[in-house]
Amino acid sequence: EDQVTQSPEALRLQEGESSSLNCSYTVSGLRGLFWYRQDPGKGPEFLFTLYSAGEEKEKERLKATLTKKESFLHITAPKPEDSATYLCAVQAYNNNDMRFGAGTRLTVKP
Amino acid sequence: EPEVTQTPSHQVTQMGQEVILRCVPISNHLYFYWYRQILGQKVEFLVSFYNNEISEKSEIFDDQFSVERPDGSNFTLKIRSTKLEDSAMYFCASSEASGRGGYTFGSGTRLTVV
Numbered sequence: 557e558d559q560v561t562q563s564p565e566a567l568r569l570q571e572g573e574s575s576s577l578n579c580s581y582t583v584s585g586l587r588g589l590f591w592y593r594q595d596p597g598k599g600p601e602f603l604f605t606l607y608s609a610g611e612e613k614e615k616e617r618l619k620a621t622l623t624k625k626e627s628f629l630h631i632t633a634p635k636p637e638d639s640a641t642y643l644c645a646v647q648a649y650n651n652n653d654m655r656f657g658a659g660t661r662l663t664v665k666p
Numbered sequence: 667e668p669e670v671t672q673t674p675s676h677q678v679t680q681m682g683q684e685v686i687l688r689c690v691p692i693s694n695h696l697y698f699y700w701y702r703q704i705l706g707q708k709v710e711f712l713v714s715f716y717n718n719e720i721s722e723k724s725e726i727f728d729d730q731f732s733v734e735r736p737d738g739s740n741f742t743l744k745i746r747s748t749k750l751e752d753s754a755m756y757f758c759a760s761s762e763a764s765g766r767g768g769y770t771f772g773s774g775t776r777l778t779v780v
Contacts, residue, residue: 590768599670599757599771600709643709652697652722653711654769 558583560657562644568663569634577629577660579644589627590654591620592643600643603629634664668692672758672772679748679779687743687775689758698741699759699769700733702726709757715741748779 559582569575581589588607592600604613606622613620617638619630629642641659671690679685691698700712713723713733720733732744741760745752755776759769 592768592771597755597774597776599759599774600769602768602770605768645709652714652716653699653724655711656709658708 558646558648558655560644560646560655562642562657562660564660565658566661566663568665569631571635571664571666572633574630574632574634576631577642577662579627579629579657580625581627581644581646583646583648583655585649587647587649589622590645590647591618591627591629592645594641594643594659603642631662634662636664636666638662639664668770670758670760670770670772672756672775674775675773676776677778679777681750681779682747684744684746685748685777687745687756687758687777689741689743689772690739691741691758691760692770693739695760695762695770697721697761697763698735699761700743701757701759701771702754703757703774704751704754712743745777748777750779753777753779 561580563578588605590605591603594600604620609624611622617632621628641661643659645654645656647654673688698715701709703709711724713727714721730746734742755774757771757774759771761769
């Protein structure tokens, strides 16, 4: 069964303090791994798709990387506006749904 | 930037009643989805819809649920005989292709069953 585990559950950083979020996955034939940002009371907002091990994507202070077992979302010099829940999701070749992890709730203090 | 629009933003219903949640996906997208998120829990897949039919559904999506694309723009989720445990945020999403490039999610409908 496809599984997605995110760690840590919650992370508190000072503004400017870089860190990484982890997403470990088990899937039978990875079609894509997705990162989303979710603000309270809102829908997930698409950040990145990664398709194969070794791939990296960047957007502003965020960088996502992928191996055969896990993905990392690196946050460089975060700002308070980066505070949100970050969700990882995987999609397998043999089905059409996206399976989400429980998310990492990031708080960045000024 | 194109958006997925969901209405209503909040719906309160009596247990046992039927509700219809509405979504307007992005106009050139071909794949449509419903997800739900019970408070404090994971985002869970309900159903995907392509070419006017269900392409995939989860074990959650039983006979209580149905989806429809009544015209060229709307995509609806009907929940019959609502139960207390149906209380959740329901998200509609759409994508150009099946998953590639990610899904665009709406802001959700908060369903409260009392």
